[in-house]
Amino acid sequence: xxxxxxxxxxxxxxxxxxxxxxxxxxxxxxxxxxxxxxxxxxxxxxxxxxxxxxxxxxxxxxxxxxxxxxxxxxxxxxxxxxxxxxxxxxxxxxxxxxxxxxxxxxxxxxxxxxxxxxxxxxxxxxxxxxxxxxxxxxxxxxxxxxxxxxxxxxxxxxxxxxxxxxxxxxxxxxxxxxxxxxxxxxxxxxxxxxxxxxxxxxxxxxxxxxxxxxxxxxxxxxxxxxxxxxxxxxxxxxxxxxxxxxxxxxxxxxxxxxxxxxxxxxxxxxxxxxxxxxxxxxxxxxxxxxxxxxxxxxxxxxxxxxxxxxxxxxxxxxx
Ligand code: TXA
Ligand code: MG
Numbered sequence: 001x002x003x004x005x006x007x008x009x010x011x012x013x014x015x016x017x018x019x020x021x022x023x024x025x026x027x028x029x030x031x032x033x034x035x036x037x038x039x040x041x042x043x044x045x046x047x048x049x050x051x052x053x054x055x056x057x058x059x060x061x062x063x064x065x066x067x068x069x070x071x072x073x074x075x076x077x078x079x080x081x082x083x084x085x086x087x088x089x090x091x092x093x094x095x096x097x098x099x100x101x102x103x104x105x106x107x108x109x110x111x112x113x114x115x116x117x118x119x120x121x122x123x124x125x126x127x128x129x130x131x132x133x134x135x136x137x138x139x140x141x142x143x144x145x146x147x148x149x150x151x152x153x154x155x156x157x158x159x160x161x162x163x164x165x166x167x168x169x170x171x172x173x174x175x176x177x178x179x180x181x182x183x184x185x186x187x188x189x190x191x192x193x194x195x196x197x198x199x200x201x202x203x204x205x206x207x208x209x210x211x212x213x214x215x216x217x218x219x220x221x222x223x224x225x226x227x228x229x230x231x232x233x234x235x236x237x238x239x240x241x242x243x244x245x246x247x248x249x250x251x252x253x254x255x256x257x258x259x260x261x262x263x264x265x266x267x268x269x270x271x272x273x274x275x276x277x278x279x280x281x282x283x284x285x286x287x288x289x290x291x292x293x294x295x296x297x298x299x300x301x302x303x304x305x306x307x308x309x310x311x312x313x314x315x316x317x318x319x
Contacts, residue, residue, distance in 0.1 A: 024164025025115035028143035030133030061124035086116035088190030092177030170277035225287035247286035249296035
């Protein structure tokens with residue numbers, strides 16, 4: 001199994017040798033390799049069993065480094081970078097030849113972000129290359145929000161897991177790009193749309209619930225536990241499943257439930273940040289519990305509720 005620790009130098013050494021290292025970020029753990037080396041990058045796809053049509057996000061420590069492997073940055077995207085980096089924001093920027101085609105699945109733009117985690121920022125600043133890192137889970141499964149989650153599923157395929165505790169934000173970054181002067185959100189995530197619009201005005205949201213050529217990883221079924229998940233109005237769903245062993249995800253609702261039901265409340269005080277940070281952990285716990293079916297409430301469509309609902313819908317979609 002992979003060694004788990006907090007040694008930045010050990011992590012750096014493995015990465016310089018083109019090995020895989022799991023890294024903590026504020027969103028979810030990433031499975032990292034040298035983004036400029038196609039052999040190292042290929043190991044990521046192999047370990048995750050990820051199709052190569054699904055591009056990877058490149059992580060760096062500074063806007064200055066971003067400029068070494070991109071050709072331009074639209075002024076509004078630049079404004080977002082200045083405001084929200086380090087943070088849960090990924091920008092799609094036109095790449096130059098330093099980024100191997102494998103990283104972007106042959107697309108002209110590369111997804112870039114500066115993550116907000118002290119260990120990983122220090123690690124990045126000690127390397128003279130950026131890190132390609134998808135979420136550190138087998139393809140299609142729930143993203144990991146702790147070192148232990150990574151170890152359980154990918155431990156035998158990784159050289160080192162850098163343990164940075166549990167992830168503060170808990171869902172993946174928001175992905176933003178520009179087409180013909182229009183700013184577009186391609187994936188809902190840890191940075192709320194409201195925060196982006198406060199900074200740069202109205203943006204378009206293009207979230208496909210099927211395969212989307214602009215963001216191929218946005219498959220309809222994703223972030224999914226092995227158990228069946230149903231999401232919607234909890235009062236409508238509940239009566240349909242009372243004959244099953246049931247796990248239920250709530251958002252501060254108080255509901256009378258049979259004692260046999262396992263309840264996970266994302267946030268008893270209905271705080272959206274808290275709910276996001278608990279979501280994947282609770283989905284994993286219910287996946288491992290002695291239940292048959294998971295039902296999950298839908299949150300109000302504001303703030304991070306929008307991204308949480310998106311993840312729950314994808315977790316519940318048939319493959
Ligand atoms: O928060 C996050 O973004 C985490 C942490 C580790 O940084 N990473 C993450 O990576 O969620 P991943 O690989 O699980 O999801 C990346 C998704 C792809 O599936 C795709 O939808 C989109 O980002 N993406 C990446 N590069 C792209 C590109 N060049 N063009 C379009 N979409 C891209
Ligand atoms: Mg992922």
